[in-house]
Amino acid sequence: MSQLSETPERGRGRLGAVLVSPTLVLLAAVIGYPIVAALVTSFRGDPSLRNGFFTHGGEFAGLSNYLHWLTQRCGDTTCPPGTLGGHFWGSVLVTLFFTAVTVSLEVAIGVLMAIVMNQSFLGRGFLRAVVLVPWAIPTAVTAKLWFFMFAYDGVINRSLGTHILWTDGAWPARFAVVIADVWKTTPFVALLVLAGMAGIPDDLYEAARIDGAGPFQRFVRITLPLVRPALLVAVVFRVLDVLRIYDLPAILTHGGGGDGHATTTLSILTVQQLQQGYGGASAISTLTFVLIFAVALTLVRVFRVNLVQSEQHGVS
Template identity: 45%
Template sequence: MATTLETPSPAGAAQAPARGGQARKASRRLALLMLSPTFLVLALVVGYPVLSGVRDSLFSQADGLDENGFVIEGERFVGLDNYTALFSGERGEAFWNAFLNTSFFTVTAVVLETLIGVGLALIMHRALRGRALIRASVLVPWAVPTAMSGLLWRWIFQPDGAANALIGQQILWTADGVAAKFAIIIAEVWKTSPFIGLLVLAGLQIIPREVYEAARVDGASAWQQFRLITLPLVKPALVVAVLFRLLDTLRMFDLPFVLIGGNKDSVETLSMLAWTEANNLRYGVASAYATVLFLYIAVIAYTFVKVMGADVLGDAKSKKEGKA
């Protein structure tokens, strides 16, 4: 008895991709519907403050007297004057000083945190006796609130504190100078290196042991295994950790404010400068500082994601699935 195989008609073959496209559209609509409460909350707590800050940066608190001798009250529109004032005169000097301090703290701290964090992750990943205790102890600096961490390091960096007793010198760590910069870097690295270490550790734990066993059979050294296996496979977790640390360090405020104090040129950051202007009731200038800092962070984050090739939003996977 002969059997025949039915081949799909051209019309049926054409309808299959159409049905797949409709299913994807329905899935996207459902996803947007379920995410709409989150988008609404983000619009209220993020979008509105950002737009309000941009709006305030275009206004200035009115002061002085009018032609009748009365005090001018309220706000007046000044356009981009608050922004142009950031780059000239005394305000320009303060801005560039804070900008350089912010960039220096970000680059130095993130590089050191990445190196130390990867080292901590490799140590915690090894099958050592007391590994649970090591992991718990590593969490302690990250669990300490930043304000408390600043007070702790302020006590350590006192003229008669533990730091000077350890090195045998009298250094004014909490004064306005280069030593204050190093104090900020040390305290920041001590607190946040465990964050990178924990994220990298999570990436290490999903690497199959068979990969390393095959590399050892092929004669790969420990450095070759780290460079050719470990780093490529933990890159997604490492990139996300470094990105978070970049965003966090660029808006640094609480640690230098508590550890060193305000109005110190050597450690003043853009966030601290915006706070100082707002505290002096110059809300327009403060909003301009905050807006510039927001744009600076956005540019750094976008450039970092593009350069490192990080698929933070999962667009690459969705595009591949769409093409398939």
């Protein structure tokens, strides 16, 4: 009898494995092979050219590509004077700066936008549709749009009455990228938070009003805890997106500004290195992958604890 009872379970297990196998094979081909190929290439030297032909290079180089980037310092012949930590570490700091600043602003502004769009007023549907327009515009179009707006005689300088070289100065170029990215992707955060607010019963707010809770108390004690899962999902997605940002700073400032590397992110540095050789570029892409994987793993673990705690304690 025990064998007969186990047969359906085994049959379902085999059926599940068969149904999932095509997806696993596709993921292995699309994701697994490029990762392995890049990792193998990162341990090889870059071929050199002589008389228009590759003469030597491409052999096993060990950790030389990684040591080249990880030990690069300011003042080296390959490092522009004044650049913090060389090309690689400077790009790491620029990428982390964009991640911290843009995600913080997008979360703060996105929550405020969601609160406004969650209210009942005439034209609410039209406002929700208009707010999503920046997010629907392709990033390349957004970058070119803000490039003209940040021009020396563009609408930004004319409106502010300033003469700032937004795409040439180091910090103006960084702030230009931040402003453009916040303008484009804040609606994404607002949309996720708004979806979380839509599931909050009105009875909770009504009970809080009867108990004398003000708007700020209702937001802190009811809205914020209940939308926390949606908000954490938005934060994770946005952090991972900004860590691999490429097209916006590449088109808006060409990865330059100031010393020529003020807005060079890790993805931009990888593409630039491809012109020199695949070995060094593969090493940078592998280091970028390790950084993004570590950040993603940390966020998932931390936020999973918060979600479990919020479900256990409920709304305080």
